[in-house]
Amino acid sequence: MTATEQRFREFKMPDVGEGLTEAEILKWYVQPGDTVTDGQVICEVETAKAAVELPCPYDGVVQAVHFDEGVTVDVGTSIIVVDTNPGAGPAEAPAAQAAPAAEAEEEAEPQGRQAVLVGYGAAPSSTKRRARKAQPGAAGASSEPAAAAVQAELNGHAGAAVPSAPAPAAPSLPTAERPLAKPPVRKLAKDLGIDLATVTPTGPDGVITREDVHAAASATAPAAEAPAPAPAAAVATGGSEAVRARETRIPIKGVRKATAQAMVNSAFTAPHVTEFITVDVTRTMKLVQELKQDPDMAGLRVNPLLLVAKALLVAIKRNPEINAAWDEENQEIVRKDYVNLGIAAATPRGLIVPNIKDAEAKTLPQLAAALGELVATAREGKTAPGDMAGGTVTITNVGVFGVDTGTPILNPGESAILAFGAVKLQPWVHKGKVKPRQVTTLALSFDHRLVDGELGSKVLADIAAILEHPKRLITWA
Template sequence: MAAAPQRYREFKMPDVGEGLTEAEILKWHVQPGDTVSDGQVVVEVETAKAAVELPIPFDGTVRELLWAEGDTVDVGSPIITVDTTPGAPEEAPAAPAPAPAPQAAAEPAPEAAGEPEPAPAPAAEQPAARQPVLVGYGVSTAATKRRPRKPVAAVPEPAPAPEAAPAPPAPAAPAGGGRPLAKPPVRKLAKDLGIDLRAVRPTGPDGTVTREDVQAAAAPAPEAAPAPAPQPDQAVPGQQPAERPGERRVPIRGVRKATAQAMVDSAFTAPHVTEFITVDVTRTMKLVARLKDDPDLAGVRINPLLIIARALLLALRRNPDAHAAWDETNQEIVYKETVNLGIAAATPRGLLVPNIKDAGRKSLAELATALSDLVTTAREGRTTPADMQGGTVTITNVGVFGVDSGTPILNPGESAILAVGAIKAQPWVHKGKVKPRQVTTLALSFDHRLIDGALGSRLLADVAAVLEHPRRLLTWG
């Protein structure tokens, strides 16, 4: 006979990313009493990689939300309870089985001192009993053999005595239980100090009380030093620090927590080297203006980042050994053919680095569309965990904040990251004359285990050459 379907079902926090262990409840889209259907989004959560909307996999009526917005929940923990048969009468709890009636105790016969107990009755005379075992393994129906119990008169429990301080350890008794062993000078010292040798714990050979033993017994017990008061900026273990005037405390979690851990791991695992180059990008800026007027690119967002991304992809094609990963476990260098180009994006929840899959095989128009979609999705909080995984090299555009350059930290598992500074009009020697030109500074950080100085320099110089003469976008293949 098939079992009846379960009425109250729990929806548990799924693993919405690769190996994630927890997520934060951002926003509930339902409340108790709401009707939900299979596939309906009921909650938005934030993992260490992105914000994700979770659909529920069954129909019913919301019975209870098990967590509040802002709570961090472990993967696998129930987050919502749903009544899958709303309107049905509530199931009455099963009545507990009646306890067996106690057997009347036989009048005990007077026992003589030292009289042995009566032998237990044979197993055949004992009634069969059900012996509970571990949950999930059923119940044993084997008979159990028990010795007959002797009735015990009820004795009133004494009132608990007041708790006393622990007594000090008793001194070792002298050998033979007589006079303590001690040399005459030690006895005289004990007498002068008013110490009873019988109360002194001996540490000498054969239980002999030594001069040091007497002096230790005469020394006053040390007073416990008071715990030092915590300083204003000192955290007290187990106690949430209070905000001081002019401070604001925010828990570290979600994207911020994951980013911080990733940056620490990268900075102290991969040996970073950063190189800089300042380049005239006047021709690149003119190319951007022409592409914006190209009818074949109508509706596509064109900006300098598009040309810089294309230049890095071409430079990696010319220097394939720079596109690799370090496999510490297997002690191997893994050279990669497919470039998943990460673009660092500042969002309200922190820094995200989604990547464009197989960016090296995209046309200029396809790359422009992918860049636009990536940035928009990240800023709107719709980046999925899949968009964050598998990156191989990254671009971070600090120039949008007016910054000239920096020393970027590698994303874990990647070989290089290119920082692009602000593009500004500067005096520049062009064709033998000082002229105002559009100039920027590029900074390339790379893993020195994978990329030595010569290879890193060639990669950065090739990016700069493409930006200075962007016609190479068409001639390099």
């Protein structure tokens, strides 16, 4: 590694999860010129699993921030440059005057160890960053002269203006710059067969808009070709543009994109079977109220979900074959001697399923504490990727929305998921008489490749029996 490379260190987008390929920059906490220390959080990014804060691995001064907030960046792409020896003098100043020439389409990659988060490896990337127009006051614009200077240093041109790269056959043309457009607009252009390089942009700072693409498509349509008749719905509402004006289109990315892919893969890979049971949980609801007054549960979150989770853990202990996974590659059923209990949580970024590691070994107070921490962390959007990995079974509490029950889809890699419905006061036959009782409906979905009907039924029946007579938590545990 050269002296220049040792001084100007590039921090690349790490893989902060398990095989993730990209992350969106949500917020920058530093700007060019700021002093940073090793371990200081420099930005927050959203991956396909959760929002994660990235710490800087260097001490020094920020020289360049390559991407603005809201931009999705591939893993392995440099996002920030830190001058680790700012006292050495402004070696980059002469090169900064040649910023237009130094800012090339493809950035040089420093040799040697890549800076990544502890425990994660940055995947190699061939991502190329396009030159961006200067914007007064914008983070990306303010970093361009410094970025060009640092790049000049890395390319070995410190102290002199950077000469233009020789053209192999013809002089470089300004039109070679990649047109500016958001991903949904690029997809629209691709669907319509429009080359973005031929589109005249009307958006701020030369950004191509959806309307620009539609205008280009209309201009390239053959004049003699008769327009196709508009669909009845479009005619009734005044045409497709009028319909589009009344719609809100949200890009599919981050947690929502990952959830969608996982659910499709699960639904069409594992043959789902769902069984239902309606149960009188009056005694369980009374126990919840008693536990709230118990000194051993002081300060802990005590609710029906806690006892449902404990009932599921006891049912798994009595029927351990259900705590397994299907290994398609090796054609094996993998039975697990531990239970990582997943709890489906609705967050502003979408559905996530963090899990409580080794839940079967926890006492009721410990389980309550773990549940409370899991829910609080999920609501804050701070769930770490590791907390969502390795789940074995899951509970989804649809009852909090007033829903009786549902047919839940398995979390990928798991064999079963339990839906806990709303607890309602209903007429129920109790000791030979119809009385008002607290009643709920449970639904258990399971992978029929490794869980047959008998096993699934036994597990669901055990859960119901415990909730009907919670003293079984003692006699069966």
